[in-house]
Amino acid sequence: MKYDCCCLIVIMAIMVASVLPVEVAPYVWGEQLNESPRLVGEQGDVLLVRISLADHPLTVVGTFLRRQVPFVSVGDGPDYVGLLGIDMQDTPGSYALKIKASYPDHTVPMSMSVRVINHAYPVQRLTLPRTMVDLDKNTLVRVKAEAKTIKNVFLGLTKERWWMSAFVKPVEGKVSGRFGSQRIINGAPRSPHSGEDIAAPRGTAVVAMNEGMVRLTMDHFFTGKGVIIDHGLGLFSMYFHLSAIEVDQDQRVRKGQVIGKVGSTGRATGPHLHWGVRLNGARVNPYALLSIPAEGFSQPE
Numbered sequence: 001m002k003y004d005c006c007c008l009i010v011i012m013a014i015m016v017a018s019v020l021p022v023e024v025a026p027y028v029w030g031e032q033l034n035e036s037p038r039l040v041g042e043q044g045d046v047l048l049v050r051i052s053l054a055d056h057p058l059t060v061v062g063t064f065l066r067r068q069v070p071f072v073s074v075g076d077g078p079d080y081v082g083l084l085g086i087d088m089q090d091t092p093g094s095y096a097l098k099i100k101a102s103y104p105d106h107t108v109p110m111s112m113s114v115r116v117i118n119h120a121y122p123v124q125r126l127t128l129p130r131t132m133v134d135l136d137k138n139t140l141v142r143v144k145a146e147a148k149t150i151k152n153v154f155l156g157l158t159k160e161r162w163w164m165s166a167f168v169k170p171v172e173g174k175v176s177g178r179f180g181s182q183r184i185i186n187g188a189p190r191s192p193h194s195g196e197d198i199a200a201p202r203g204t205a206v207v208a209m210n211e212g213m214v215r216l217t218m219d220h221f222f223t224g225k226g227v228i229i230d231h232g233l234g235l236f237s238m239y240f241h242l243s244a245i246e247v248d249q250d251q252r253v254r255k256g257q258v259i260g261k262v263g264s265t266g267r268a269t270g271p272h273l274h275w276g277v278r279l280n281g282a283r284v285n286p287y288a289l290l291s292i293p294a295e296g297f298s299q300p301e
């Protein structure tokens with residue numbers, strides 16, 4: 001499978017299936033360098049992109065739909081991996097993932113085509129108290145300020161990678177609100193659901209899906225008591241509607257560490273965890289991360 005070339009040897013992308021798996025075989029490139037490799041993913045998916053370089057660059061950074069895709073070295077050889085997030089509302093079509101490997105005296109550009117395919121999202125109808133939907137002026141001001149606080153958290157880019165081994169589910173339970181659902185609240189269409197709702201008894205422990213740093217603990221109008229963890233390289237996880245928060249801002253957390261308890265604070269119809277993931281600005285299905293194969297991490301489980 002090795003191909004002797006000055007820069008790129010093998011590009012392999014592995015489809016990480018979300019709720020509805022798509023049949024995509026691992027893609028191996030290297031036999032025909034004049035043929036652009038193609039990756040395929042659904043809206044909301046996460047693609048593990050692995051590239052092998054002939055020597056060690058200083059940095060490897062990709063760009064996809066104006067979003068950064070940082071690459072990091074894994075294993076003993078000059079292998080690099082990056083997580084490419086396809087936003088839940090990226091328009092279906094083909095786009096370029098442009099990768100640049102930078103060396104002290106030159107850069108090596110690479111490009112591959114990524115085909116985004118449509119995901120058929122379910123429709124979810126909800127009935128909520130009017131005061132939770134038709135917001136008064138003061139609440140609107142509050143909600144806008146809270147949205148800005150959250151947005152600012154996602155602007156921070158930690159160059160280190162803290163997800164060093166497989167991701168874990170933050171709580172066991174039944175999915176009660178699917179990622180990407182087109183929401184119709186009190187009869188009117190609203191923003192799509194950007195996470196997964198997992199129903200579980202009030203007080204059930206919620207754990208961190210991987211190592212990271214707590215960037216925000218909050219008690220917001222929509223999210224209720226919530227925690228946002230930074231896992232490095234632009235990957236963030238969110239845990240909302242908690243009845244209790246058991247970590248502090250700027251605290252390092254281990255994978256599986258209890259960070260809070262299931263509740264129904266904020267806008268919630270019953271006890272559940274809203275689990276959301278942001279990957280370099282893309283709203284992706286958190287379940288997609290659970291299927292990342294071992295080659296995505298330098299330390300096998």
Ligand SMILES: [Zn+2]
Binds near residue numbers: 177196197273274275
């Ligand atoms: Zn939710």
